Amino acid sequence: MKIAVSADGATLDAQVALRLSTAKYFLIVDIESGEFEAVPSSINRHQRGAGVQTIATVISRGADVIITGYCGPGIVDQLKENGIEMLTGIKGTVKDTLTHYRTAAADQGRALSRENGRNAITHAIKNSARQFASLLPVLLGVVLLIGLFNTFVPNAFLVSVFSGNTVLDSLWGTCFGSVLAGNPMNSYIIGGELLKNGISLFAVTAFIVSWVTVGLVQLPAEMTALGKKFALLRNGLCFVMAIPVAILTVLIVNIAGRWIS
Secondary structure (H helix, E strand, O other), rough: OEEEEEOOOOOOEEEEEHHHHHHHHEEEEEOOOOOOOEEEOOOOOOOOHHHHHHHHHHHHHOOOOOEEOOOHHHHHHHHHHOEEEEEEEOEEEHHHHHHHHHHHHHHHHHHHHHHHHHHHHHHHHHHHHHHHHHHHHHHHHHHHHHHHHHHOOHHHHHHOOOOOOHHHHHHHHHHHHHHHOOHHHHHHHHHHHHOOOOOOOOHHHHHHHHHHHHOOOOOHHHHHHHHHHHHHHHHHHHHHHHHHHHHHHHHHHHHHHHHOO
C-alpha cells in the first residue's frame, strides 16, 4: 500500500504542505516496507488546473491514499472516483503523520477483526439453528417410525417371512423396499430394526438398495414426468439388480472384515 504525502521538503522530517496544490514534493511512501520516493512537484501553483495536475501525478505513482493540509472539495471528489482516499487537515512532519496513520490503521484493523469474529459466530449460530430446525421433522419422523415398526411388525411375522435363505431373504427385502416409500434415512432405521430382530444382512441390504432405487408408490408420477417406458424399465432393472448388488455387497464386506481382522 502506498501513501502520498504532500510535503515542503524531500525528507520524512519535512512538514506536511498546507495545501495540496502548493506542495514542493510528494513523498510516495510504501507503508509496509517504509521505503519512500520524493517526487518534485512540477506544478505551477499559480496555473489554473493545478489540482488536476496533482491528481495525475499521484495516480501515476500508484498511491492509494493522499495526506495533505487542505484540498478543495472538487479535487477530493475526483480522487474518490479514482479510488484514492484523501485525508485532509493534517499538520506536523511527514514522519509523525505516517506513525499516526499506521497506529490508526492497526486499531481499525483490530476493531474490524473483532467485528468480523462476532459476525462469524452469529452467522454460525444462525446456520446451526436453521439446520436443526430443518432436521427436527426428520428426527421426529424417525422416532415415530421406530415406534410404529416395533408395534405393528411383530418378530414372529419377520421370522416367518425371512427364513435365512440368502436368495429368498434378498428377494423379500427387495420387495418390501420397493413397496415402501419415504425419506432414505428411514430405510436405515427400519434396516437397523430388522437386524435387531435377527434378519440377515443380505435381506437388509437388499431392502435399503430397493428403497432408494425402486419406487412403486411413486411410479405413476414418474411415468407422467419421464414417460411410461422409461419409468417401467428403470424400476424393473433396479428391482432385478437389487438382489445381486445386495449379495455382492455383503460378501465383499465380509471378506474385507476378515482381511482387516
